[in-house]
Amino acid sequence: MTRSTPALSRPCAAIGAVLLLAACGAPGPAPAGPATAPVPATAPAPPPPAWRALFDGRSTDGWEHIGPGRFILEDGVLKSEGGMGLLWYTREKFGNCVIRVVFKTTHDNSNAGVFFRIAEKPSDPWYAVHHGYESQILEREDDYHRTGAIYSLSPARGRPARPHGEWNTMEIALDGPLVRVTLNGEVVNEFDPSKPAPERKKNFEPERGPRPESGYLGIQNHDDYSQGKANVYFKEVSVRPLR
Numbered sequence: 001m002t003r004s005t006p007a008l009s010r011p012c013a014a015i016g017a018v019l020l021l022a023a024c025g026a027p028g029p030a031p032a033g034p035a036t037a038p039v040p041a042t043a044p045a046p047p048p049p050a051w052r053a054l055f056d057g058r059s060t061d062g063w064e065h066i067g068p069g070r071f072i073l074e075d076g077v078l079k080s081e082g083g084m085g086l087l088w089y090t091r092e093k094f095g096n097c098v099i100r101v102v103f104k105t106t107h108d109n110s111n112a113g114v115f116f117r118i119a120e121k122p123s124d125p126w127y128a129v130h131h132g133y134e135s136q137i138l139e140r141e142d143d144y145h146r147t148g149a150i151y152s153l154s155p156a157r158g159r160p161a162r163p164h165g166e167w168n169t170m171e172i173a174l175d176g177p178l179v180r181v182t183l184n185g186e187v188v189n190e191f192d193p194s195k196p197a198p199e200r201k202k203n204f205e206p207e208r209g210p211r212p213e214s215g216y217l218g219i220q221n222h223d224d225y226s227q228g229k230a231n232v233y234f235k236e237v238s239v240r241p242l243r
Helices: 010-023 125-131
Strands: 052-055 063-066 070-074 077-081 083-089 097-105 112-118 133-137 168-175 178-183 186-191 216-222 232-241
Touching: 070 216, 077 083, 077 216, 083 112, 083 125, 097 112, 112 125, 112 168, 125 216, 133 168, 216 232
Parallel strands: none
Antiparallel strands: 052 232, 063 083, 070 077, 077 232, 083 216, 097 168, 097 232, 112 133, 112 216, 168 178, 178 186
């Protein structure tokens, strides 16, 4: 009678299978790679400096008008009449900041300007012309005398001004001696006073020469030939630190 070979127990079979796989070169588990360093969280960008209203739509406290014409406060906005005059802010000088002015025109002859870096308290509008800088508001003139130009000193580029009756936003950045003018989000002027200035051709153009990096600011009323038809309205004059 032939004696049968007893069957292997299950544990022994399992061990045998493992030994067989090892003998055949079966791959083992992959070695662990180097630990990945955690990515640091990105800090949120700081909010931009806050705007501070110099004209709040309710009063002209802190402002003084000099020269012909006037500004009328009506329905929360300043309306220019006649001229040439200047409404200037008396309480402080401004430098290394951004000036924001929101305005609209009513006519092709609507004429005004934003003055800044006025050296001292002006006694008449012409002091601001000759001892400060003006970012012009008057769209129909040439590049040196139209909206966004540093009047007769640095030409405006592009024509992003909106049609009469629509609000425009002008921002004037004072960065040390440099000036950058943005109109409705488009840079229209980058003025470096250290570069040679164009020749002064008219007696009403500003005298050439240096201005202080910090000075008074104001807005101009200059409708002296349209019999009240060419007004400029201002609904905001604000400032914030440059950085």
